Amino acid sequence: MASEAVQVKDLEKRFGSFVAVKQISFSVAPGEIFGFLGPNGAGKSTTIRMICGIIRPSSGTGHVAGLDIFRESEKIKQSIGYMSQKFSLYLDMTPFENIRFYLGIYAVRPGLWKERMEWVLEMTRLDLVKDRLTRELPPGRRQSLALGCALLHRPKILFLDEPTSGVDPITRRRFWDFIRELTEQGVTVFVTTHYMDEAQHCHRVVIINEGSIVAHGTPRAIIEDLFPGNPGADLNDAFVKLVTQGSP
Numbered sequence: 001m002a003s004e005a006v007q008v009k010d011l012e013k014r015f016g017s018f019v020a021v022k023q024i025s026f027s028v029a030p031g032e033i034f035g036f037l038g039p040n041g042a043g044k045s046t047t048i049r050m051i052c053g054i055i056r057p058s059s060g061t062g063h064v065a066g067l068d069i070f071r072e073s074e075k076i077k078q079s080i081g082y083m084s085q086k087f088s089l090y091l092d093m094t095p096f097e098n099i100r101f102y103l104g105i106y107a108v109r110p111g112l113w114k115e116r117m118e119w120v121l122e123m124t125r126l127d128l129v130k131d132r133l134t135r136e137l138p139p140g141r142r143q144s145l146a147l148g149c150a151l152l153h154r155p156k157i158l159f160l161d162e163p164t165s166g167v168d169p170i171t172r173r174r175f176w177d178f179i180r181e182l183t184e185q186g187v188t189v190f191v192t193t194h195y196m197d198e199a200q201h202c203h204r205v206v207i208i209n210e211g212s213i214v215a216h217g218t219p220r221a222i223i224e225d226l227f228p229g230n231p232g233a234d235l236n237d238a239f240v241k242l243v244t245q246g247s248p
Helices: 044-051 073-079 095-105 110-124 139-150 169-184 219-226 235-245
Strands: 006-015 018-028 033-037 059-064 080-083 157-161 188-192 204-209 212-217
Touching: 006 044, 018 044, 018 059, 018 204, 018 212, 033 044, 033 169, 044 059, 044 157, 044 188, 073 080, 080 139, 095 110, 095 139, 110 139, 139 157, 139 169, 169 188, 204 219, 204 235, 212 219, 212 235, 219 235
Parallel strands: 033 188, 033 204, 080 157, 157 188
Antiparallel strands: 006 018, 006 059, 204 212
16 A cells, blocks of 8 residues: 555445445555546545545545555544645634644644744745735635645645635646645645646546546546547546546
């Protein structure tokens, strides 16, 4: 299991009679940008929450950084970075206060606090607004703060659930530039997104629809498989075809 950053097999989540995620299997290599794509309600967020130890799967198996998602969910939470789709920091605190709070949550040694805080403030370009209330910051800066807090303990695996939802194009570009920098340092990035242009940055993607995987592979391979001989087709065309007609 340790050879893969993430590995799940036959993972399923049921809510009563409703099956949100249907026996899906995939793996993520260390240092990979892995895209998990699908329409609203496809099961993306449910899957990522199971993998991160936030909710318990109904059945199947899974490991994150060699840790079992059933038996070691608390250890998983401490060893990964997780940025949820919904902004989850404290609006009535400043960026400085939010960062200090999460340094404690992630049990970072106090001797490292100053260095980590300076690193995050510089990386997120929030150093000039670190003492403003977070609620006063524009959405892009709030998302940058959330990303910075998820990295305070220097995790080797980072989960990003719709990280650029609602932010401007410039901030989106900066996010992806930084994601590439992280993977060059050996960090594995697992990302869900609605933006197919962003998904093109992923080394591999899985497309899920109605709880089932309908495609997996590199973005280019998926496009060529669905539209052979059509050089004008893109990932958005492939996505629409898969989620409206199912797997070929």
